[in-house]
Amino acid sequence: xxxxxxxxxxxxxxxxxxxxxxxxxxxxxxxxxxxxxxxxxxxxxxxxxxxxxxxxxxxxxxxxxxxxxxxxxxxxxxxxxxxxxxxxxxxxxxxxxxxxxxxxxxxxxxxxxxxxxxxxxxxxxxxxxxxxxxxxxxxxxxxxxxxxxxxxxxxxxxxxxxxxxxxxxxxxxxxxxxxxxxxxxxxxxxxxxxxxxxxxxxxxxxxxxxxxxxxxxxxxxxxxxxxxxxxxxxxxxxxxxxxxxxxxxxxxxxxxxxxxxxxxxxxxxxxxxxxxxxxxxxxxxxxxxxxxxxxxxxxxxxxxxxxxxxxxxxxxxxxxxxxxxxxxxxxxxxxxxxxxxxxxxxxxxxxxxxxxxxxxxxxxxxxxxxxxxxxxxxxxxxxxxxxxxxxxxxxxx
Amino acid sequence: xxxxxxxxxxxxxxxxxxxxxxxxxxxxxxxxxxxxxxxxxxxxxxxxxxxxxxxxxxxxxxxxxxxxxxxxxxxxxxxxxxxxxxxxxxxxxxxxxxxxxxxxxxxxxxxxxxxxxxxxxxxxxxxxxxxxxxxxxxxxxxxxxxxxxxxxxxx
Numbered sequence: 001x002x003x004x005x006x007x008x009x010x011x012x013x014x015x016x017x018x019x020x021x022x023x024x025x026x027x028x029x030x031x032x033x034x035x036x037x038x039x040x041x042x043x044x045x046x047x048x049x050x051x052x053x054x055x056x057x058x059x060x061x062x063x064x065x066x067x068x069x070x071x072x073x074x075x076x077x078x079x080x081x082x083x084x085x086x087x088x089x090x091x092x093x094x095x096x097x098x099x100x101x102x103x104x105x106x107x108x109x110x111x112x113x114x115x116x117x118x119x120x121x122x123x124x125x126x127x128x129x130x131x132x133x134x135x136x137x138x139x140x141x142x143x144x145x146x147x148x149x150x151x152x153x154x155x156x157x158x159x160x161x162x163x164x165x166x167x168x169x170x171x172x173x174x175x176x177x178x179x180x181x182x183x184x185x186x187x188x189x190x191x192x193x194x195x196x197x198x199x200x201x202x203x204x205x206x207x208x209x210x211x212x213x214x215x216x217x218x219x220x221x222x223x224x225x226x227x228x229x230x231x232x233x234x235x236x237x238x239x240x241x242x243x244x245x246x247x248x249x250x251x252x253x254x255x256x257x258x259x260x261x262x263x264x265x266x267x268x269x270x271x272x273x274x275x276x277x278x279x280x281x282x283x284x285x286x287x288x289x290x291x292x293x294x295x296x297x298x299x300x301x302x303x304x305x306x307x308x309x310x311x312x313x314x315x316x317x318x319x320x321x322x323x324x325x326x327x328x329x330x331x332x333x334x335x336x337x338x339x340x341x342x343x344x345x346x347x348x349x350x351x352x353x354x355x356x357x358x359x360x361x362x363x364x365x366x367x368x369x370x371x372x373x374x375x376x377x378x379x380x381x382x383x384x385x386x387x388x389x390x391x392x393x394x395x396x397x
Numbered sequence: 398x399x400x401x402x403x404x405x406x407x408x409x410x411x412x413x414x415x416x417x418x419x420x421x422x423x424x425x426x427x428x429x430x431x432x433x434x435x436x437x438x439x440x441x442x443x444x445x446x447x448x449x450x451x452x453x454x455x456x457x458x459x460x461x462x463x464x465x466x467x468x469x470x471x472x473x474x475x476x477x478x479x480x481x482x483x484x485x486x487x488x489x490x491x492x493x494x495x496x497x498x499x500x501x502x503x504x505x506x507x508x509x510x511x512x513x514x515x516x517x518x519x520x521x522x523x524x525x526x527x528x529x530x531x532x533x534x535x536x537x538x539x540x541x542x543x544x545x546x547x548x549x550x551x552x
Contacts, residue, residue: 127483133412145414145422146448147508149539151407152494154482161496165474168521211479211491263448265496265506270473 005285010099011239011246012395014045014232015358020195020349024119026226034063034115035071037228045232046243047109052232054079054107056098058090059352063115078107083254086390087155088299089383091353093391096252098233108234114354115228123224127153146264155301156221158265159385160213163304166271167215170318172307174215176325178206180303180339181219181346183330188343191369195223196347220303222345229354231361247361247395250377251285253278254391261387273308273384278392283314286394288377290314293394295338295363295372296379297356300345305384310337313381313392332370341370353382357393364397399432399468401529406510406541407492410485413535422449424463429538432529435463436502445503468527470497470542475511475519491515497525497542512543519544 016037018026026033042049049072055065056079065080081097083090091114098110118124133145143153152158166172185201188194201219209218239246257277259268269276283289290313298306307325310316315337316324324336332338342348342359349355360378362368368375380393416423428435436445439453440460452459475495481487493511498504511519512528525542532538 125482128412129484130412132415134415134417144448145412145417147494148412149407149414150494150508150510151411151478151483151486151489151492152508153411156480156482157476157478157494160476161474161494164476165496165521168474211477213479214477259454264508265474266448270496270506 006096006099006103006249007251007285008248009103009236010233010249011236012095012231012249012357012361013234013239013242013244013246014041014043014047015230015361016040016042016044017193017229017351017355017358018227020193020351021226022195023123023224023226026117026119030115030117030120030226031063031067033117033226033228034068034113037115037230038068038072038111038113041111041230041232044244047232050074051109052111053077054098054101054110056081056094056101056110056112057114058083058094059087059114061114062121079110083389085388086383086386087388088301088353089386089388089390091299091357091382091391092252092380092393093254093382093389095231095233095249095357095393096254096391099249099252102233102235108238110233111230112233112357113228113230114352116350116352117226118224119226125154125156125224144263156213156216159302159304160216161265162271162385163302163307164215166304166308169271170321172321176307176321177215177220177303178203179325179327179330180300180306181206182327184300184340184344184346185219186327186331187341187370188347191342191348194343194348195225196343216302216304219346222301222350225350227349227351229351229358231357245365245397247364247397250288250394250396251282252391252393253282253285254389256387256389267387273305273312274386274390275309275312275381275384275392278390279313282392282394288394292377293337293379294375294377295332295341296381297341297344297360298339298381299353299356299383300340306339309381309384313379332372338370338372341368341372356380360393360395364395366397399527399529401432401531403531403533405530405532406512408485408489411483414537414539419451421451425449426537428463428465429529429540432538433465434468434527434540435465436499436505437461438464445505447502447505447507466499466502469501470499470525472511472519472521472523472525473498473506474521477515493519495519495542507540509540509542512541
């Protein structure tokens with residue numbers, strides 16, 4: 001690998017999050033959630049909030065860098081970055097951008113954050129009541145005049161269409177989706193931060209839950225929450241003098257493939273999580289293969305996301321999904337690939353996937369509530385199936 | 398003559414499709430009103446493309462036309478939607494959304510509803526045919542799809 005890489009030059013040194021709430025239950029405005037998560041991440045790192053000199057986020061987070069900088073009394077902002085499009089596809093990309101920025105010397109301490117109070121603003125799962133829709137609608141190409149009049153209106157719908165085709169081509173059973181949902185809920189039972197803490201999920205309850213859109217039952221779908229999460233990224237050199245064991249960035253990758261985002265469901269490679277170009281780049285930068293990964297945090301808007309990402313990150317062949325995606329294989333501490341060990345978007349909190357980065361850091365620090373013994377390498381996969389770009393990240397302890 | 402209906406599959410109230418202000422898809426909507434299915438095609442290199450774009454993605458020519466194609470396709474994927482995410486759909490669930498592949502137009506895909514009992518099974522890769530759904534009061538036509546009974550193309 002050339003010297004043009006962030007590998008081992010950068011580390012995540014602090015993590016922070018607010019209390020996690022059900023949608024509409026946050027007692028304060030979203031902006032204050034952002035301030036709290038950022039402040040806690042700085043405290044966790046052992047730096048002053050005033051040491052933060054850069055911001056990185058995604059999905060057009062409403063809480064502008066300059067407003068945050070003013071409110072938090074930062075003396076100087078050297079950098080602010082937003083991943084273009086992609087919703088949850090931008091989580092790891094926002095960390096990767098921050099890593100590139102500190103490696104290049106643009107800023108010293110970049111905070112990567114996401115604050116999302118769906119109770120105070122629009123719900124991602126509901127369609128807008130607009131009277132007309134033209135061509136490719138602004139926002140998401142998934143929602144265009146070529147699809148909206150047919151009731152194809154929510155992320156659940158297009159994720160389900162892709163997942164169904166994948167399941168058809170590879171004879172994947174509902175059991176695989178159930179295993180992913182149940183592993184997430186299982187892990188949340190050990191995590192007091194989780195919104196679903198104390199709410200275990202049985203297979204019977206899964207099967208009996210209502211369909212949202214086939215193949216997704218209620219429990220295959222992420223929650224809608226209010227919360228914020230943040231991490232502090234700095235150079236490996238600075239990291240060594242700080243409070244916690246650093247989580248070094250091994251690799252970060254982002255992007256999309258050939259004609260991935262063409263409206264009316266015209267992605268060339270349709271039954272795909274869109275990692276066929278992004279995952280190889282990640283492993284190449286890190287110099288590892290899937291076999292070296294100890295624990296993985298897969299973004300789950302819907303359980304189909306982890307399902308197809310597991311395949312495209314090389315953990316199993318597409319025709320072996322039924323054998324690989326079992327509850328026993330997916331849980332900590334002893335599963336073949338423990339996934340979403342905090343409960344993730346399904347059962348911890350939907351902070352648009354940012355909470356998965358915090359959990360990856362906890363794992364390599366050895367501080368997870370579902371710790372994988374001696375976890376050295378943690379994978380974060382952000383926004384599978386999102387046509388506007390996906391991303392991923394590897395950290396090691 | 399292509400089949401058509403004035404009975405709409407979903408209740409009124411969803412966003413009405415209108416041509417893009419840049420004119421890229423005006424021809425598509427005009428053809429639907431004539432009950433013709435068209436796909437954008439490059440006059441220079443012959444490439445089909447959908448969704449439409451102002452430029453051919455293969456050769457970057459801007460000389461594009463709307464080519465009439467047969468209203469026949471293949472059921473590429475479909476979902477049964479149970480949760481209404483729009484007020485107009487409150488009493489419309491379950492309904493079926495399908496992605497149809499058009500082998501006679503370079504394999505481009507279109508979205509539509511699959512007509513018929515939503516609780517029936519719709520085998521993947523089945524042959525389907527177009528049904529034009531007119532909305533005369535609003536001045537637009539949608540293309541819908543239905544199974545061609547008794548036929549199934551191998552996947």
